[in-house]
Amino acid sequence: MSLDPVVLFFILGLCAGLVRAEMRLPSAIYEFLSIILLLAIGLKGGIELSKQSIGDLLPDTMAVVAMGFVLPLLAFPLLRYIGRLEKVDAASVAAHYGSVSVGTYAVAVTYLTAQQIYFEEYMPLFLVLLEVPAILVGIVLVRGISKNTRWGKLLHEVFLGKSVVLLLGGLLIGWVAGPEGVESIAGLFFDPFKGVLALFLLEMGLIAASQVSCLRRYGLFLLGFGVVFPIFSGLIGGGLGVMLGLSIGGTMLLATLAASASYIAVPAAMRIALPEANPTLSLTAALGITFPFNIIFGIPLYHKFAEYFHTIGG
Amino acid sequence: MSLDPVVLFFILGLCAGLVRAEMRLPSAIYEFLSIILLLAIGLKGGIELSKQSIGDLLPDTMAVVAMGFVLPLLAFPLLRYIGRLEKVDAASVAAHYGSVSVGTYAVAVTYLTAQQIYFEEYMPLFLVLLEVPAILVGIVLVRGISKNTRWGKLLHEVFLGKSVVLLLGGLLIGWVAGPEGVESIAGLFFDPFKGVLALFLLEMGLIAASQVSCLRRYGLFLLGFGVVFPIFSGLIGGGLGVMLGLSIGGTMLLATLAASASYIAVPAAMRIALPEANPTLSLTAALGITFPFNIIFGIPLYHKFAEYFHTIGG
Amino acid sequence: MSLDPVVLFFILGLCAGLVRAEMRLPSAIYEFLSIILLLAIGLKGGIELSKQSIGDLLPDTMAVVAMGFVLPLLAFPLLRYIGRLEKVDAASVAAHYGSVSVGTYAVAVTYLTAQQIYFEEYMPLFLVLLEVPAILVGIVLVRGISKNTRWGKLLHEVFLGKSVVLLLGGLLIGWVAGPEGVESIAGLFFDPFKGVLALFLLEMGLIAASQVSCLRRYGLFLLGFGVVFPIFSGLIGGGLGVMLGLSIGGTMLLATLAASASYIAVPAAMRIALPEANPTLSLTAALGITFPFNIIFGIPLYHKFAEYFHTIGG
Amino acid sequence: MFTRRTKLITIITESALEHTLIDDFDRLGAGGYTITNARGKGYTGVRDGRWPTDSNIRVEVICDTELADTIAEHIIKTYYRDYAVMVYIGDVTVVKPDKSGKGS
Amino acid sequence: MFTRRTKLITIITESALEHTLIDDFDRLGAGGYTITNARGKGYTGVRDGRWPTDSNIRVEVICDTELADTIAEHIIKTYYRDYAVMVYIGDVTVVKPDKSGKGS
Amino acid sequence: MFTRRTKLITIITESALEHTLIDDFDRLGAGGYTITNARGKGYTGVRDGRWPTDSNIRVEVICDTELADTIAEHIIKTYYRDYAVMVYIGDVTVVKPDKSGKGS
Ligand SMILES: Nc1ncnc2c1ncn2[C@@H]1O[C@H](COP(=O)(O)O)[C@@H](O)[C@H]1O
Numbered sequence A, B, C: 001m002s003l004d005p006v007v008l009f010f011i012l013g014l015c016a017g018l019v020r021a022e023m024r025l026p027s028a029i030y031e032f033l034s035i036i037l038l039l040a041i042g043l044k045g046g047i048e049l050s051k052q053s054i055g056d057l058l059p060d061t062m063a064v065v066a067m068g069f070v071l072p073l074l075a076f077p078l079l080r081y082i083g084r085l086e087k088v089d090a091a092s093v094a095a096h097y098g099s100v101s102v103g104t105y106a107v108a109v110t111y112l113t114a115q116q117i118y119f120e121e122y123m124p125l126f127l128v129l130l131e132v133p134a135i136l137v138g139i140v141l142v143r144g145i146s147k148n149t150r151w152g153k154l155l156h157e158v159f160l161g162k163s164v165v166l167l168l169g170g171l172l173i174g175w176v177a178g179p180e181g182v183e184s185i186a187g188l189f190f191d192p193f194k195g196v197l198a199l200f201l202l203e204m205g206l207i208a209a210s211q212v213s214c215l216r217r218y219g220l221f222l223l224g225f226g227v228v229f230p231i232f233s234g235l236i237g238g239g240l241g242v243m244l245g246l247s248i249g250g251t252m253l254l255a256t257l258a259a260s261a262s263y264i265a266v267p268a269a270m271r272i273a274l275p276e277a278n279p280t281l282s283l284t285a286a287l288g289i290t291f292p293f294n295i296i297f298g299i300p301l302y303h304k305f306a307e308y309f310h311t312i313g314g
Numbered sequence D, E, F: 001m002f003t004r005r006t007k008l009i010t011i012i013t014e015s016a017l018e019h020t021l022i023d024d025f026d027r028l029g030a031g032g033y034t035i036t037n038a039r040g041k042g043y044t045g046v047r048d049g050r051w052p053t054d055s056n057i058r059v060e061v062i063c064d065t066e067l068a069d070t071i072a073e074h075i076i077k078t079y080y081r082d083y084a085v086m087v088y089i090g091d092v093t094v095v096k097p098d099k100s101g102k103g104s
């Protein structure tokens, strides 16, 4: 297995963090990089949407959203009854794993591109659609559909978070401006994309390493969950991909989306919506276990899933 | 009217700001982008100057500087006697509208480039020349040429502000290094230029949206002034452009410069020079009204002006 | 002598700083630029190493490390007995001048590239190897090899400083990923490299200018040392380069490394290891005198050295 | 020139609460507030700002004793259980040009 | 170790005044100052730092009662009318190795 | 609601000392600390944060009188000679939900 340079940057960050090297990206730079990634991914998807008939995508879209509601509902009982987490913690972790990680998606796309494997370019649409449902499920699992919950404020927070706005904004701009329009801004968003991702992953490695100290506190169950649940949801995502008739690349991306866990949008939303949940618990799992696992081992594995499903499904 | 992607980014920012999405560019990034824009614009102009005989440009230069002194003198009585602003506020707003906006200029250049319309590449020289005169007029309108004014400190502030230094520095470096020299740094300053502008405009949209709440406070006169005065000064700039024998593109750019209002250099200078002026008033007008108006409607309009003037002038 | 644009940016910063223009790069941006420079330099070197047999480089490597130990030992007596500095200050300044400046190295590479002069691409290996030895020498000169010194903490600080980690990380990634792998991230690290260096030097010029006020405090000796010692160590580095059979370009780079003085890694290490040393003294010399001297005059001079040595040596 | 002895209440808490606290202050009638970014450690652990959910703000409100107590009580009651929160009150003398001041 | 009861004057004002205030402190004879970036709200409205002209600084000067009063008076007289300004004074005990301290 | 009068010790020093100070606090038994970035001027000159070695931090620790004295003494003894350091102590009233508080 030869590793892509972006994965090497992640490993560099991980190692530097583990030996406690005095290094970190300024947070303004980290945000800059993530803004470029989000917009670039959105723009790419939008360009493709401009070539598609939206009506054709509607059934797939609905199936993917449904998966966004189902995944946290599968995670919750495992966390609550096997992991014996408090109800609110189980709901919060479930919301993280039902939602998605943009960084993981970007690495998966890089993986496919490097191997010149075709995938449906409108996948960013699914990415943005999968951000939100799990958050809603997590909240309802704890609060019910109670009128006491300040839904207005919550939905505002959830639907107008930075990543949703930038992905959706990118999609719309790409859709309106089309391939030639977007071409003119390629010099910031597309040409340096993979380098931007590399630097982003360097910082993610540093952050992931700093989560390791929390790992011990939460024990083996969390470690196991952070590895096993992604594989399980990767299978679901891959299965859905084949059912929707996606290519091998597209199937692999949907598996990756399903397998990835959010570490930006969901933590922020949970802090407002379910403040009594332990924020370190979810973040340690999503950022300290699942993200590294997916980047290094998961993505090639989900590729295998997609190939296998296509063999048996085709 | 098909909108350029950079304008779409501005509109995205505007919308995100109006629905109060939790989003903003870190201020370090905003500064980074604006430094790149200023230097890139300066460098472009400097390369062109290296091909020109400076002597040939002297008459045009003096005419443009004269316009920089005249525009605020036209704005002032309107603000004072029709708008019934305090003297100091009228002078401050006049200074903002007499000076120029680099962001607006950059969008206008993008507009011309996208439509492959020729313009005189040395226009950045006019851009930097127009920054300062209006500030001096604003101060003199209130203070007179009084010896009490600490002119030393003021002139230092005005002539050594960030945007003047970067534009002028870019001009000089472009002039000294010439086309081949500057070519080597194109990878940061020219290739990503339009993407950088897009991101810059995203943040400007967010900022402009946050000014809207101030709009109500100042009422209809300010709204009217912020739209009508740019059209009026755009006509003056366009007229001067034709008189100087500029191309349609150059005429349109000079109209845009005249029509644009400063929201960076002048607010900072006014805070030092005329602190009793209400800073929100000017900023709301320049940033909340005139900037969006120019980006979305003004620039195509000034193009029309230029074409019309050329028809009757040529 | 026609100046490269990156040098013009440095001079622009210097001038802007000297006239006290209100300008500076946000520190997050300065860090961003320096991270890109460090990684890019490391990656370039690593790609080359992947083509070399490491065994072949071992003798050269050891000779260069030896130079890193010798240079501060040469500087120390000059500073102590001619400059009459306190022992600890002499040791600290010696450590700065024995170590290297990445910015100076980058300008030297740019100089060679612009003139299309060949050099051994694995030079970044020497760059990273020269960072550390002088720091150790500086500490031992003051503390001896005393058991009281908290060597563990010190070595951690010295070997895991940001620039060592990024250079070394870049080297390793370049080495593992090879030319094609690294090609994919060129859009961030290589294409904008020279522009990034230009902006970096703009800020360095501003910083260097702010050191000038300290110059007066330390008088003529420091000024002389900051110019004469680099010339002297440049001769040593150049001589070693010829002895190792390096090309003219490689010889010039080794001379430049020897002549350059650290202003990032060493100041940070000294503040921990030798806190009683006056930090302003060393920084004024390295940043306020030697860096500008090297950028503007030193690099062409070391090129002459290399040519001369090759004439007599070859 | 006029001086008035009054209270300075300082709240150190999670950045996530910034907007909520500002709304609270407006509702409770504070004349103003000042916020700086901070990092720290307390009972809930290290909050070093490496991750957005891990950063603190340091909020100051100058107000009379009564309002300081109201604010303190509100914050302790509303946020103390679920969030990283530290609240303390000190005495300061505010200086203004005249008795009414700019704001009151 | 030596301790001395003295004053801490805090000024919260517009970032634009930073250089001017520093000059003032030097002229009035302050031994030092400490500045942090801040945002806030007061009588002159919200200053949330989104735009350069909208950001605050929080300035602290440790000095004796007399100088604190001089500084407060100077600032109120010079800047209060036209700028966003809040000034307050508190009591602190400075700790130094000996009576003279490093600086005096 | 429970309030306790206690001490607030503030240390303004070089950013380079951040990790060392944090270790010191842990060792001396402080329950927490809060840090903000700062710039300033003092006896050792201007520290305006333009260069990494020139930036300050402003560290606050809330603790009882005894620990405040211990911390102050430790810092003065260990760092005062070679580093830019300012230490001062003030009185504050900490507000907690009950006598034991979250942390003790
Ligand atoms: N003893 C203390 N001294 C200073 N700051 C504290 C102290 N305890 C807590 N803090 C601050 O308050 C925040 C929240 O505290 P806590 O809720 O105890 O975790 C911490 O992250 C610190 O910034």
Ligand SMILES: Nc1ncnc2c1ncn2[C@@H]1O[C@H](COP(=O)(O)O)[C@@H](O)[C@H]1O
Pocket: D030, D031, D032, D033, D034, D035, D060, D061, D062, D063, D102, D103, E012, E013, E038, E039, E040, E041, E042, E043, E044, E045, E046, E047, E056, E083, E084, E085, E086
């Ligand atoms: N009551 C207050 N409590 C805390 N900070 C305040 C208060 N009033 C004003 N400030 C700060 O002082 C700045 C200027 O105040 P003002 O001149 O009243 O607008 C504000 O932007 C706040 O940062």
Ligand SMILES: Nc1ncnc2c1ncn2[C@@H]1O[C@H](COP(=O)(O)O)[C@@H](O)[C@H]1O
Pocket: E030, E031, E032, E033, E034, E035, E060, E061, E062, E063, E102, E103, F012, F013, F038, F039, F040, F041, F042, F043, F044, F045, F046, F047, F056, F083, F084, F085, F086
């Ligand atoms: N009189 C003072 N008032 C406020 N802050 C001070 C004062 N003196 C020193 N400082 C702060 O403490 C830091 C170190 O002080 P020093 O060791 O005196 O140089 C300075 O950089 C300032 O930030």
Ligand code: NA
Pocket: A071, A096, A097, A098, A099, A100, A233, A257, A258, A259, A260, A261, A262
């Ligand atoms: Na998922």
Ligand code: NA
Pocket: B071, B096, B097, B098, B099, B100, B233, B257, B258, B259, B260, B261, B262
């Ligand atoms: Na104008």
Ligand code: NA
Pocket: C071, C096, C097, C098, C099, C100, C233, C257, C258, C259, C260, C261, C262
């Ligand atoms: Na050297």
